[in-house]
Amino acid sequence: MKRKKFILILASVFILAMVAVPTYAAVTDQQKTEIDALNKQIAELQKQIVDKYAEAGEITKAQADSTKANIDLSEQYRQQYAQQFGSAAPAQGYGPGLGYGPGYYGGWGANAGGYYGGCW
Template identity: 75%
Template sequence: MVAVPAYAAMNDQQKAKIEALNKQVVDLQKQIVDKYVEAGEITKQQADLTKSNIDQAEQYRQQFTQQNGSVAPVPGYGPGSGYGRGYCGGWGANAGGYYGGRW
């Protein structure tokens, strides 16, 4: 018989701190996208699409959290329907960049 460790439930203060960190992550992702626009690596249209994907992924994360009572990372929260090849993707000279897909 294998014992499964029990984890203590997070309190409201811990949940609030994690939510605040998630908001910071989203804000930083959008700032990175803006820097790619400033550098001429992507267009404003590409940036808008990528930011929309970031917002959709965050909305999904929040819904997942509410439905499952957890603030754990969302399953399948990776490459998505963004511009370019997805997480750390890109194309051409931008291969390895951080825009596109869901972060």
């Protein structure tokens, strides 16, 4: 009898925990706004970094413009799917031929100390 009571209590606690955790972990509208603002700041910083590489002569102006366009595209993609899927939004991938230079597809260290192309 005590064993059945213990199992019933344990099962009840487990079910309550399963229901309560997703509700507690939900992101509020204010937090979504803050996260969106931070992501926009990240995109702007990435563009500034690209500009610095162009100023230093590491990449051409055309490469910088292309990379900044990719950053804008990624930001639009993030905004579109963040509204639809929240934090479970699918990530935009990089396939062969995107960016320039060996980047990740050239193997780790293939472009050591250099510019990694459009891999942001």
